[in-house]
Amino acid sequence: MMLSNLKRDSRVEKYDITASLQYAEKADFVYHGISLSLSLGRVTCLLGQSGCGKSSLLKQLVGLHRDAFLAELSIQHENADTQRAEDFQQDIAYMAQQDLLLPWLSVIDNVLLAYDVNRPLFSKKANCNELLKEQALSILDKVGMLDQAYVSVLTLSGGMRQRVALARTLIQDKPIILMDEPFSSVDAITRHKLQQLSSVLFSNKTVLLVTHDPLEALIMGHEILLFPIKLAFDPKSPQSQLSVEPLVSLPKPRSLPPRVIGDELSDYHGQLMRIMQAQL
């Protein structure tokens, strides 16, 4: 079963993405002509050290780089022509590093935020809509927060807050989910639970998970990409901007995510750590 699943890899549809980003005219490129592919319905982990630009790439994909000097993004779907970045961004639900719950809203209102920030001014709140309210409650049930639907988010622990953030991401019902180290701020046990939970919740979605933790990538990812370290742009040799090494695809364990931590995983973990250290 595992092998057949791995074989299917070749038939999985993909988004091919190419991106460049530069903050100011004279500044170094954060990355230039970087390309990666996202398999539909799979979890792709983007692994890299702090400050390597992986979060910037994620934000650019979400469309949050309006103030950059140069931000080029091309997205191609195998079975279609070049897709407009704006259309791609319509299909994205984004989950940031912090939980970003609004302290003045209750749990259910935070979950329904995507509807509330899009309704006209002076209209009724999203949780007055029976349909949306039921939807929110059923998703809160899935993340195990149903009994706290109406409490203030100020009373929640870090792990619970991330569960609410997961619910807020899930209710948007978008095919693509981009996550930026969402579980980096919680303790090991909570992180493990959240990883298992989100693997189940996002099982049929196209997920791009940015992380600096090799173990998280190994537990969660169908595919793991290693983000290159940024190279300084040298105007004297125009070639240098193109010589950024491509994202490295890494060997991946034979089992499917969410994987259990065991001998197999620790072997891969060791390999990954060696590769990342060699990058420095």
Next chain:
Amino acid sequence: MKPFMDTSLYRVMMTILFLLLAWWLLVYITEVPRFILPSPEAVFVRFWQLREVLYPHLLVTLTEIVFGLLIGVFSGLLFAMLMVYFKPVRLWLLPVLLFSQAIPVFAIAPILVLWFGYGLASKVVMAAVIIFFPILMTSFDGLRQSSKAYLDLAHSMQASQLNILFRIQLPAALPIMASGIRMAMVVAPIGAIIGEWVGSSQGLGYFMMYANARMQVADMFAALTLLCILSTSLYFVADQCLKRAIFWQQDNTP
């Protein structure tokens, strides 16, 4: 239930008692003439005798302050939101507003009385003008400083700029705006009183000028006491309302 010694009421009472005692000692030790500094009990007696005279003046001043506060807070907030929402407004209007603050409010008081008359309007405008700037700047700073991460999240949900302003930036700015409103609560009475000094026929400021002209210093102090009580009560009411409305604001004082 806290012991009485720990309540703010106890501290307020002790402070007032201490100040009254200091005042009383000052009057009786230095033996200043009564028309320079009346004794606290003389002021209290006048206060009690004048209670029915002072009451309508108090109502007038209170009305001026409340309307001034409403207009000042509303217009300050409105301009702050316009400046955050429209870049040209920010670039063109902010210098003008900064410059306008260089004009002392005291200096334009006679002009305002000339323009808006002897009645309520000129005092309301005075109070509104004097609190406009603190409200504007705290609102503007609060709206500007909303965390980029929240804005990014809202953008990722395809929210419009106007919705982000009202649903994210505005509530997020409330804790900072609250300090502007608290400040306005104690500053607004100054505006109303100046207006009354310059030209009016009623109000606590008018009563003080009237008493001053007749060297009735105890009457002045009685009006002054009433004004202090009014300002403090306004601040206290606003503070309690704001604390309840902005329940998520952190208080990290040990």
